[in-house]
Amino acid sequence: MTVYVKGVVFDGVxxxxxxxxxxxxxxxxxxxAALKKIxxxxxxxxxxxxxxxxxxxxxxxxxxxxxxxxxxFMPRSFPGQKYLVCNTDEGEPGTFKDLDIIVNNPxxxxxxxxxxxxxxxxxxxxxxxxxxxxxxxxxxxxALEEARRAGFLGDNILGSEFCFQLHAHHGYGAYICGEETAxxxxxxxxxxxxxxxxxxxxxYGLYGKPTTINNTExxxxxxxxxxxxxxxxxxxxxxxxxxxxLFSISGHVNRPGNYEIPLGxxxxxxxxxxxxxxxxxxxxxxIPGGSSAPVLPGHIMMETTMDYDAxxxxxSMLGSGAxxxxxxTVCMVKALxxxxxxxxxxxxxxxxxCREGTGWLYRVVDRIERGLGRPEDLDLLESVGKNIAGRTxxxxxxxxxxxxxxxxxxxxxxxxxxxxHKKCLVPGF
Amino acid sequence: xMLTPESLAQIDREVAKYPADQKRSAVxxxxxxxxxxxxxxxxxxxxxxxxxxxxxPMAAHEVATFYNMYDRAPVGKYKITVxxxxxxxxxxxxxxxxxxxxxxxxHFNETTADGKFTLKEGECMGACGYAPVLLVNxxxxxxxxxxxxxxxxxxxxx
Ligand SMILES: Cc1cc2nc3c(=O)[nH]c(=O)nc-3n(C[C@H](O)[C@H](O)[C@H](O)COP(=O)(O)O)c2cc1C
Ligand code: SF4
Ligand code: FES
Numbered sequence: 001m002t003v004y005v006k007g008v009v010f011d012g013v014x015x016x017x018x019x020x021x022x023x024x025x026x027x028x029x030x031x032x033a034a035l036k037k038i039x040x041x042x043x044x045x046x047x048x049x050x051x052x053x054x055x056x057x058x059x060x061x062x063x064x065x066x067x068x069x070x071x072x073f074m075p076r077s078f079p080g081q082k083y084l085v086c087n088t089d090e091g092e093p094g095t096f097k098d099l100d101i102i103v104n105n106p107x108x109x110x111x112x113x114x115x116x117x118x119x120x121x122x123x124x125x126x127x128x129x130x131x132x133x134x135x136x137x138x139x140x141x142x143a144l145e146e147a148r149r150a151g152f153l154g155d156n157i158l159g160s161e162f163c164f165q166l167h168a169h170h171g172y173g174a175y176i177c178g179e180e181t182a183x184x185x186x187x188x189x190x191x192x193x194x195x196x197x198x199x200x201x202x203x204y205g206l207y208g209k210p211t212t213i214n215n216t217e218x219x220x221x222x223x224x225x226x227x228x229x230x231x232x233x234x235x236x237x238x239x240x241x242x243x244x245x246l247f248s249i250s251g252h253v254n255r256p257g258n259y260e261i262p263l264g265x266x267x268x269x270x271x272x273x274x275x276x277x278x279x280x281x282x283x284x285x286x287i288p289g290g291s292s293a294p295v296l297p298g299h300i301m302m303e304t305t306m307d308y309d310a311x312x313x314x315x316s317m318l319g320s321g322a323x324x325x326x327x328x329t330v331c332m333v334k335a336l337x338x339x340x341x342x343x344x345x346x347x348x349x350x351x352x353x354c355r356e357g358t359g360w361l362y363r364v365v366d367r368i369e370r371g372l373g374r375p376e377d378l379d380l381l382e383s384v385g386k387n388i389a390g391r392t393x394x395x396x397x398x399x400x401x402x403x404x405x406x407x408x409x410x411x412x413x414x415x416x417x418x419x420x421h422k423k424c425l426v427p428g429f
Numbered sequence: 430x431m432l433t434p435e436s437l438a439q440i441d442r443e444v445a446k447y448p449a450d451q452k453r454s455a456v457x458x459x460x461x462x463x464x465x466x467x468x469x470x471x472x473x474x475x476x477x478x479x480x481x482x483x484x485x486p487m488a489a490h491e492v493a494t495f496y497n498m499y500d501r502a503p504v505g506k507y508k509i510t511v512x513x514x515x516x517x518x519x520x521x522x523x524x525x526x527x528x529x530x531x532x533x534x535x536h537f538n539e540t541t542a543d544g545k546f547t548l549k550e551g552e553c554m555g556a557c558g559y560a561p562v563l564l565v566n567x568x569x570x571x572x573x574x575x576x577x578x579x580x581x582x583x584x585x586x587x
Contacts, residue, residue, distance in 0.1 A: 081448075091552070093557065096555050099556060126446075130554075130555050133554070133555055133556070134569075172461060173496045173497040174495065188453065192496070250558050252520075256520065322557070324519070326519060335515055338513070338515045342514055346552065429519060
């Protein structure tokens with residue numbers, strides 16, 4: 001189920017037409033017009049980056065970093081090879097939007113990356129695709145072949161001096177490779193272990209060369225911005241939160257799926273679009289930005305709009321735009337146990353606080369869930385969390401702590417009940 | 430220990446994606462291709478892949494053990510991985526795992542006596558909106574796997 005309102009990324013895609021992903025269909029709905037315009041009118045690199053800044057497009061991979069600013073960091077005059085990398089290693093629990101893009105509108109991403117290459121003077125790009133979605137990887141390979149045959153990729157694109165090669169790289173099962181420097185290590189054919197930053201990829205990236213890395217949805221938003229103007233994109237959303245955003249809704253709603261809506265849309269409207277709560281049950285909690293974002297109680301979400309600033313103000317983060325909805329039957333201890341297991345399982349093991357700490361978090365939550373919790377366990381969770389957060393090479397450590405902190409902040413009573421009565425307060429998962 | 434010409438041709442296509450002095454970048458794909466042909470990755474297979482790419486066997490071994498879709502031990506003809514992470518669990522992911530265990534008479538990480546099915550528990554596959562989801566032999570995603578749909582899938586594989 002994919003729905004778009006005022007679609008930017010999915011503009012004009014017909015989800016019922018099995019050929020809607022193809023280059024012909026993409027061109028028919030205005031695709032590659034942005035690239036043609038750039039080449040025909042000789043639009044400058046600076047003008048494209050300025051347009052991105054106007055649009056206020058923020059990275060859709062989780063951190064929300066302004067894309068125009070990131071692109072301006074690339075040392076364009078660096079004499080050697082530079083690389084452009086797309087992060088389609090979507091593995092943050094709850095997120096399934098990038099899959100939808102490479103399956104149903106792959107050319108929007110390809111066009112966005114070509115424009116990125118042009119704007120930053122880069123001639124080679126890679127798209128790193130999550131291991132578990134092999135069929136989507138094959139679809140993307142087919143789309144690349146179409147783009148090459150049509151002269152949008154390769155040497156002397158559309159008869160200009162500009163050359164850009166783009167390839168797909170298939171992951172094989174490691175959440176940590178979504179972290180940008182782990183992804184680069186993995187692209188180099190190594191274990192996906194994050195690098196110390198600085199140096200940042202803009203100076204030391206793939207094969208040690210300057211590299212810009214963005215999320216799939218970020219790149220796929222670029223053609224619209226070039227075609228329609230940054231101002232128009234900005235006005236779709238709200239100040240500092242320009243454009244539309246894909247929200248992946250999962251959990252207890254009637255119609256889980258991807259919804260592309262303007263940033264700033266009330267959560268209540270989004271929930272209604274997704275068909276409301278399954279079985280008419282009451283909403284208990286929402287994780288608004290992927291599993292790493294702190295959980296928020298349903299009543300707070302019902303008052304919140306879906307944009308970076310509003311969700312931050314409510315005490316969580318927009319992250320990747322994965323909205324996990326839980327009804328009144330969900331046991332929060334059980335829910336947290338599953339998430340804590342995930343981070344423990346996926347820690348790359350390089351830093352002691354993360355490797356050991358994620359194990360501690362999981363084991364303590366697990367014993368509370370199994371009725372073996374001790375009164376001091378909640379303090380223990382908090383102190384373990386403090387010893388992880390901010391003390392690790394990459395943000396996975398923080399990502400493991402945030403769900404714990406969110407749960408203890410808003411659902412502490414439920415954890416206390418578990419410890420005291422040795423069983424769940426509510427029956428469901 | 431050799432791979433078929435078809436597999437080698439596939440590996441060559443992957444190698445061509447990277448700079449000539451960075452063949453190592455193709456090791457993930459090369460191991461995947463080898464695993465598809467052989468069913469799993471023995472030390473000999475890993476060593477062959479490393480030699481084919483001109484990298485140290487240890488470098489390929491590290492990759493084969495780091496990423497969790499590589500099988501370092503034989504698996505059944507069909508390896509079924511069920512996602513039980515929270516978003517899926519809210520929509521029947523754990524139930525699907527339990528149903529499969531009952532139906533196949535095995536636990537997670539076990540293989541049926543006839544060598545047909547291996548069952549694994551997986552992490553988020555990036556398809557949470559289509560829960561419950563399973564992955565067959567790493568490459569085929571099956572969505573909305575209710576008990577009925579699981580019955581049909583198993584019958585089809587059998
Ligand atoms: C543990 C971890 C996992 C991540 N997973 C992803 C991911 O799956 N996809 C993604 O685009 N970014 C992911 N990120 C964020 C990337 O490191 C990076 O910020 C992003 O790809 C930059 O692109 P953007 O500016 O377009 O968002 C992850 C970060 C961390 C710390
Ligand atoms: S924080 Fe965790 S995942 Fe990140 S580098 Fe350290 S050990 Fe690895
Ligand atoms: S949680 Fe199961 S596919 Fe994402």
